[in-house]
Amino acid sequence: MxxxxxxxxxxxxxxxxxxxxxxxxxxxxxxxxxxxxxxxxxxxxxxxxxRGDPERWNPEELLVGSLSACHQLWYLHLCAAAGIRVLAYRDDASGMMMENAEGSGAFTSVTLRPEVTIAAGDDADRARALHGEASRMCFIARSMAFPVHHEPVIVTG
Incomplete structure (x- = not known):
């Protein structure tokens, strides 16, 4: 709404x-x-x-994970609306944060690397293009003060 x-x-x-x-x-x-x-x-x-516990989630990982999950959810929605059948989706996302001399810092970028398997016969070019639309629609990505890059791979299953 x-x-x-x-x-x-x-x-x-x-x-x-x-x-x-x-x-x-x-x-x-x-x-x-x-x-x-x-x-x-x-x-x-x-x-x-x-000085954190490596077995627990840290805020930086949660931020990268939020961006990845938001992008995935929008992408799946857009593919469903476009008639592209996604059979599998996996993203190995990474983020870059620069620490300043006084100890503060900021993210400078996040890169999403989704590997998407679509059904045989579906439009791979359209599936690839929908990553741009998902990026434009993602609430989390739209809220960031740094670029969110995409390196999608489309596989036909």
Whole structure:
């Protein structure tokens, strides 16, 4: 619906107090849990470079994953509307973040690399072109202050 507002609620709870709070930079864990009503929790931490737990999701991975998932969902919708039968979809996305001297930083780009298998006889050129439309429609990509690149591969199954 045009002009409609959507709100999203997520709770983040820090679980990394090792008994002394944030007494010192090395004396607390970066562990936290993301929750949303009715969904399984997501264990989070910081990037291991910033003293995080490598077995937990970090915010940077979640950002790249959000871009990839949003693009995929729009792409599948557009293919269905165009009569292109997607049989499989896999994306090996990556993001580049530059850290500044004072410790802040920003993403400079994300590259999505979807490999899409479409049904034999479907239009591979149109399937490839729909990645551009999916990028234009993706709510998350439209909200970013950096470019989101696409390197799609279309395979006929």
């Amino acid at each position: 045009a002009g409609s507002e959507h709100r999203y609620r997520v709770s983040v709870e820090w679980t990394g107090n090792a008994g002394v709070g944030t007494l010192g930079y090395t004396q607390y864990r970066r562990d936290h849990v993301l929750t949303a009503y009715g969904k399984p929790p997501i264990p989070g931490s910081s990037d291991p470079h910033f």
